[in-house]
Structure formats: C-alpha cells, structure tokens
Amino acid sequence: MYNLKVIIIGAGIGGLTTGIALRQAGYKVEIYDKAKELRPAGAGISLWSNGVKVLNRLGLGENIAQIGGQMDRMEYRSHTDELLNDIDLMPLVEKVGQRPYPVARTDLQDLLLEAFGREDVQLNSRCIAVEESDHHATAIFEGDRKVTGDIVIGADGIHSVVRRYVTEKEISLRYANYVNWNGLVKADKNFTSKNNWVIYVGEGKRASMMPVGGDRFYFFFGCPMVKGSTVEPEKRREELAKLFQGWATPVQKLIQNLDPLQTNRLEIHDIDPLDRLVRGKIVLLGDSAHATTPTLGQGGCQAMEDAEILSRYLLTTTLSVEDALKRYENARKERTANLVLKARKRTDTIYSKEGDRTQKWYDQLKQENPEDVIEALAKIILSGPLN
Template sequence: MNNLKITIIGAGIGGLTAGIALRQAGYEVEIYDRVKELRPTGAGISLWSNGVKVLNRLGLGENMAQIGGLMDRMEYRSVTGELLNDIDLMPLVEEVGQRPYPVARADLQNMLRSAFPGEVKLNSKCIGVEENEKGVTAFFEDGHQTTSDLLIAADGIRSILRKYVLDEDVEPQYAGYVNWNGLVPASEDLAPKNTWVIYVGEHKRASLMPVAGDRFYFFLDVPLPKGTPANPENYQAELKEHFQGWADSVQKLIERIDPFKTARPEIHDLGSLDRLVRGKVALLGDSAHATCPDLGQGGCQAMEDGLVLTQYLMTTNLGVEYALKRYEMERK
C-alpha cells in the first residue's frame, strides 16, 4: 500500500523504530508522546541479535556499534563470588551472525530520535481514539485531534489505548521484585570490561554489564512487597542490608552508585493478550507484550514489531485492516 498517513502514540524504543521503518517505506508519519521531555525508562538495555538485526535493516548498524558496549562473555557467580558458569558468546555470535550490544538507554533513544526524519510532538497525551470510514482519529488532552489511515499504540506497559483494542482493562501484574539500576564508571575491580557478570542467590540478582563510554550498566533485583516506600537517600543503606555478605565486587558497586541517578522501578509484566489489533489500531511493544527485563527482549521485540508491521503494510494491497491482522497473527 502507498500514500498512508500513520499516527504513532509513544516515542519510546518501539514507537521510534516503527516511525523510522515507516518513513523509510515512504509513509507519512506523526509521532506523539505525553511527556514534556524525552527521557529513557531505565539506565541500560542489552540488545541481542534480533534487535540489532532490525537496526541493521534500517541502516543503523554502524550507529549501534558506536554506542554499544563490547560484551564477549557472560559469567554467573554465587553470592560469595564463586564462578557458577562462564559462557563464551562468540560461538553464538558466529551462529546468528550478529553480536549483542549492551547500551545506555539514553544513547539508544538519542540515536533513534536522530534517525527519525520528522518532529516528535511532546506534551501530547492521547486520551482516546475513534474510527470511521475516513480512518482513525486520535484525541488529545489539550483538545487537539488528528486523523490518519491507521494508528499505532506504542504507549507502553500502562497503555491508555490498550482498552480500546481489547474492549476491557488489562492491568500489568507485579512480578514481585524491585530493580535498582543505573550507570557507574567501568573498573576491573568490579568486573571484566568485556563481560556481563551476574551474581545470583537468595532470589536476588546483582549485575554489571559493559556499555560504551567506559561505563557499566548495573542492576540489583530484590523481592519486596508492592508499594514498599522508596527514598534515594536510603538506597545505599537498603542495598547494603539486602546484599549483606555478598561478594566484594557487589559491595564496591553499592558504594559507587549515585543514588540520585539510580532508578528503582517495581517490575511489572503483561500476560498474553487475546488480540493486538482492532480495526485500524494496533498495539506495539510494551503495550502489547511487556515482559520482565531479561535479555532486553522487551525492547528487542518492540523493534521487531515495528519492522514486521511496516513489511505487512508494504506487501499487501488488501487494505490496512488486512495488513494489521497479518501483523497480529505473527506477533501475538
């Protein structure tokens, strides 16, 4: 199909990737986001081969290599630092033809935003949609509205538009743990600079992953009741208590974090949805299949969504709704 106007709600990894792919296919694309300033959710993400290959297809492979960290190995260690498993990633890289790239989310989002050749309209909260024979109209909190041939709801795990697609509220489910995450200067006394090191035990995790700029992306997972109070002034004391007796590298990591630049989300995910599409509206990324943050697959799947949706629009002449149904069948 040609000459489509497409509205994307959400300027995260999925929305921006979809916007880039759709613009490269020749479509008119508008991206809106409710935030006043684009800021990444979380400090880092590991992009594995499926996500990086999407960027390669979009001509962004070299850009990704410049901002991604070099990760050649993975190590799993016990609470006390005993080596449990040492994984050489090079055989995997050779088999799939692409190395993974750990990356700071801010760097990734900036790269994607720079690659999208259009305006991202911020401070634009979409509060509803309506379909008719002319297309789909998005309504915004400020009274603005826009009509397009299709709408992509890439508005995250707490999507406002998911209810329209499903005709019911589906709330994210608490996964039972809190995730402290951020960036620290890379140092060999914390972990090898080419290795993702993960300490596991007591239902907790402490992790260090190399990203560009001679930094480590870290996260510390702790099972806690939902709604446990959070105060950055207490983060280090709390983490020292949660990880008391763990390996020296974990203790050094806790000492070096900047609590006021450390995120602390309660982790949620979504169960499988019965559908991802209604008429000319499609869910994409976390609005469709939010996962716990393991192996970066929330972000990688969002990237795949954008490319797959674009391909189906490009390769059918049977209408928008048919193309979106094909997208749904593959991505659900």
C-alpha cells in the same frame, strides 16, 4: 498501499523504531508523546542480536556499534563469588550472525530520535482516546485536539491508553513480586573485566553488571519485595547495602561507587498475553502489546521486531490496511506471548517464588554446559523475523 498517514502514540524504543521504518517505506509519519521532555525509563538495555539486526536493516548498524558495549563473555557467580558458569559468547555471534550490543537507554533513544528527526516528535501531547470511521483512525488528545490518519499505532507503553480501545476492556498489570534497581557506573576492573557480563545470584536475589558504551557498566539489582515499598533516592545506597550485605566484594564495591540519586528503583510488572493486538485500523506494539519482565532481555528487541513486521506487511499487502494489520497480529501474537510467559517463569525462578526450584537452578548453573546456554539464546534470537 501508498501515501498512508500513520499516527504513532509514544516516542519510546518501539514508537521511534516504527517511525523510522515507516518513513523509510515512504509513509507520512507523526509521533506524539505525553512527556514534556523525553527521559527513558531505566538506565540500560541488553540489546540482543535480533534487535540489532532490525537496526542494521534500517541503516543504523554502525551507529549502534559505536554506542554499544563490547560483551564477549557471560559469567554466573554465586553471591559468595564462586564461579558457577563462564560462557564465551563468540559462538553465539557466529551462530546468529550478529554481535549483541548492551546500550545506555539515553544513548539508544538519542540515536533513534536523530534518525527519525528530533524536531518531528510532538511532546506534551497526552492521548486520552482513539476512534475510527470507515476510512480513518483518529487520536484524541487533552484539550480536545484530534489528529486523523489512516492508522493509529499504540506504542504508549505498559500503561497504554490505546490498549483499552483495542482489547475493549481494562487490562490489569501483574506485579512480578520484585524490585529492580538500575543505573550506570564507570567501568572498573575491580567490578569485572570490561568485556564481561557478570551476574551474581543467591538468596533469591541477583546483582549484575554489563558493559555499555562510554567505558561504563549498566548495573542492576533485583530482590523480592512486597508491592508498595518506597525509599527516597538518597537512601538507595543504604537500602542496597543492607539487602546485599555479605555478598561478593565486587558487588560491595559497586554499591559503594553507584550514585544513589541516579539509581532507578522500579517495581516490575508485566501483562498477561492479549487476545488481540489489532482492532480495525488501530494496532498495538511494544510494551502496550506485550509488556514483559526484563529477565530475558527481550523487551526492547521485541518492540523492534514489531516495527520490522508491521512495516513489512504494510508494504507487501495490498488488500487493505486492516488486512495488513491482522497479518501483523498473526505473526506477532504467539511469539510475544511465549516470551512473556517464558520471562515470567524465569523471573519466578530467579527471585525464589518457589524456593526449591531456585535452589535447583543454582545447582544447575554449576553443571550447565555453556553450549546449552548458547543454544537457548540462539533459539530465541533466530525465531525472530530477521533470522
């Protein structure tokens, strides 16, 4: 199929990666976003090897290596600083054929914007509906503006408008029963070594630091909390100090050094696996299709895999646009559903939804063979399209 015009709703990781892939395939691509200014949600992202491989294929491998962190090890510690597990990640790199690159979200979005064409993303364009005719798909924006193409791609996130059309029903978000705080802080040996990802766990909570480019750590905290709690940004350091009182010295130093005004505080949600990702010439990808909790670090990577598979079927299937999109759906629905549910189960374990299971996990971490951890990570990565 040649000379397709593709309309993408959403200029996040999924929308931009898809836009780059489809432009490289020779299609006319337009990206629209409701924001007046693009500001990524969250401070960092653990970009595992399956996501990096998609960027490599798009010719962005050197760029991502420049902004990514050098993560050679992964370390679990108890909240009292007992070493539970120390994992060399180089066997994983050798097994899957690519290093992971944790990155600051702003750096990643800037990279993707430059690759697509920053000036070609049309901001302040709030999509309120989509519709189809026999030969075209149309996005409708506030102000009664309409844009018509051969395909509309909903990459408009967990609160997707396009999803309502595709599923023909309202999809409720599921609160994951915890709050996540995250941000960036200058790397300091008092936190951990600059090539190490450290995760502190205990009391049904966790605190973590991983290296990203620019000599920084991406940090996050997680704690079970009832839905609807709010804390003013200037009070977030005090909130974390209270919630993580008595935790290991590096965690205390992190709390002391973070900027509360630059620390995000997010109630974490996901959605149940969808019955369909495609309706006619309208297709979902990324969080609009399979929003997940971040406990597997696969949210952004799965959006990138979506981009790879969607562009592949549009290029190689000549029956019809609708046929190519259904093949995309068949290739993506089971993998993404499985990862959403796997992440959900892991979230419940980490954040003590069932206390006994959480304690068993702490005990297991002390005895777990690092090779088993590598094998589990490799299985997720190698189940992707670029294995």
